[in-house]
Amino acid sequence: MAKTKVLERKPLTFAEKTFLPQIVSGLKTTFGTMMQKGVTLQYPEERPNIPDNYRGVPTLVKDPNGREKCVSCQLCEFVCPPKAIRITPGEIDAEAEPERAHVEKAPQEFDINMLRCIYCGLCQEVCPEEAIFLQDVFSLSGYSREEMINNKEKLYELGGTLPDQHGKWDKKKAAEQSGKTH
């Protein structure tokens, strides 16, 4: 049995019974807040500070050299709980884009249906290439359902370029050029 302690409530004084002192103190409080500056944000002009780990709209990013990072491994498509991601894998034509030839693969189509996305961040977690990120975009709107499906261009436009500490493709390219392929 837990010990309970019964607290005696003090009887109200006459002043308290009239409620007037409480009303006056309440009025003081509200007047105090009235004198303070507003805490609201003028939203479309002022934007809130988005923390780095914010999970906003999923986007595709490019590496500092402006190359696609996604290699269309389709892991995100598999892991996506609401099945919002649809990828059509494609190969990179080595003749047409010789500087990207070593990457070998890139998505042909990459659609994320934002009507289905639940912002869980699993795609970001599972991506081996660090190509998909849930970034700070948080307001989405559109007039039709088609508009709410982000295609590849839109995703890259939203994602932009992120710094890359690994430089995987650069290393691979360097290795290829020096002939040290495994």
Next chain:
Amino acid sequence: MTVGLNAFILVAGLLFAIGMFGVILRKNTLVIYMSLELMLNGVILALVAFSRYNGTMDGNLFVFFIITVAAAEVALGLAIIVALFRLRQSVMVDQLTSLSR
């Protein structure tokens, strides 16, 4: 104003007659009660008119008392009607005839 005492008394008399008509005609107790008030209204109109044309305050004072008493009477009467409704679930006078049977 060229309208004389007669015109006011005519209106008062007609109001009284209309109220009387309602009391006899209707069977909803609340409407009968309102008709009674209408009769009182005719009476006080006549009193005020007489008072004005006689040049004394007595009629006006009588109206003052009538209004006071009528207010008290309405409160009490409505309380009785509500009590009646609670007992019988009806305010129609033709259903309140238990004494005639």
Next chain:
Amino acid sequence: MTDILFYVFAAITLISGLLMVVSPNAVNGAICMIICFVTTAALFVLLEAYFLAVIQVLVYAGAVMVLFLFIIMLLDVNKDTSDLLKDKMTLGASITGFTLLVILTVSVFAGGQHLPETALLPVMENPSGEGVGIPFTTSAKSFGYSLFTKYMLPFQVTGFLLLAAMIGVIVVSKKHSENS
């Protein structure tokens, strides 16, 4: 101008009174009654009984009819509007009686010259007060003077009546508990 006002207000008073009596819906009746009371107050104003006009609006239109509306809405007595009237005999009798009464009133007060049409007396602004025959004034003060001199007893009795009515209402409307 005041003549026109008198005819307008008298007509509205009578018509709304008649509508109140014959309207099947009790709420309609109550609204007509309010209009009737307010226009009667306007007639009081034409008779220069300003205090009574205000009292009429305040007490009758403002309090009594609110009570009526309150009760009408609360009891919801509009359900059976179909059998509005009593039996045909009563209907015929009351209409006949009403017609006779109207004819009588009209013939007495509109046709004949049985009452002299007195001119309006000059209105004195300050009442001289005590005693009999308080002259007619428009100020509310004369009511005070009269109530506390000539009509002291009725005033007290009215006050007592109000108290009695209040107690009566409380007793009547109180729900009786089982054990009492």
Next chain:
Amino acid sequence: MELLDAFLPYLLPIVYAVAMISVFMGLCSYSVLAERKVSSWIQGRVGPNRTRLPLLGHIPILGNLLTGLGIFQPAADGLKFLFKEEIVPGHVNKFYYMLAPVVTLAPALTTMVVLPFGRYVDADGITQPLVLANVDLGMLIILGISSLGVYGIVLAGWASNSKYPFLGGIRASAQMISYELAMGLALLPVFMWAAFPGSDYGMSLFGAVQSQQTLWLFIWQPLSALIFLVALFAETNRLPFDMAESETDLVGGFHTEYGCFKFGLFFVAEYAHVIMGSALFVLLFLGGWNFLPGLADPWGNGLIGTLLSVGWFIAKVFAMIFFFIWMRWTLPRFRYDQVMSLGWKILLPLAVGNLVFNTIIIALYDTFTR
């Protein structure tokens, strides 16, 4: 020409009345803005600050300032109410449904007739009030006509023919009748002091103001002022007493079924009542256009003095409106039984006691000073 001469005496009051109504409605719409602004400040927000008129709003600095203050917001609100689709629910009683908003607004506008808002000195050197109709019974007329205001709410509740509005209407009618008593009784001592023997004023508001030239009645009659203020809050259906439209338990109360312009009328009527109530409180207890307690009128006799008195009165009314709004955003709503027991068990006995006490004081004063 003869016709014009015949109707000129009637035409001028109509012009005055229309002018006063215009000013009054303008005040109403701007007190809506004041309500929104003050509430937002109290809640740490900014409030309406986007509405911008094409020409006026684009003046370099002033335009931005006015827009930020939301000066053009009432126009936008009014237009919105006007041009919304008029929806009449199918189950309502059409006639009374349409009538109710009008009945709510009309008494508030009518009481304005006897409301003095300033003073001037006429050719004979006698101080006269600036008022549409200077009548002896001013206060009684205001009480009488404002008691008609309850019909709008009751009719709206009944005509809507649905549950919540009906409950709101019933509550409002009971509440208003209850608080009218306390209100009237609280006023009696005021007029007993204001209309001292020998004064020419009966229940006139001008007399009440003139009697406060040196001492405001708020200081002299604090209990009356308190009771009157509480009853005023209840009569205007403002929080903490807005049982008629307590949106937490009755959706929207009596105006649940109303939209667009009809709702707008209810909305304006509420603020009309607030302005009337504030003006009344200022006239009765805060000295009207008298400068400060203990100080004689500094206003001169000429036109400027008149304008100053009107301005000072309006400033006081604004302060009072602000107090109304401030109170609304401070206090939570009472429970319905608390409202009733406050009215009948506390305010009414208090008002009667106050009346009796003042009567005894006046009787003693009269006995010992004659």
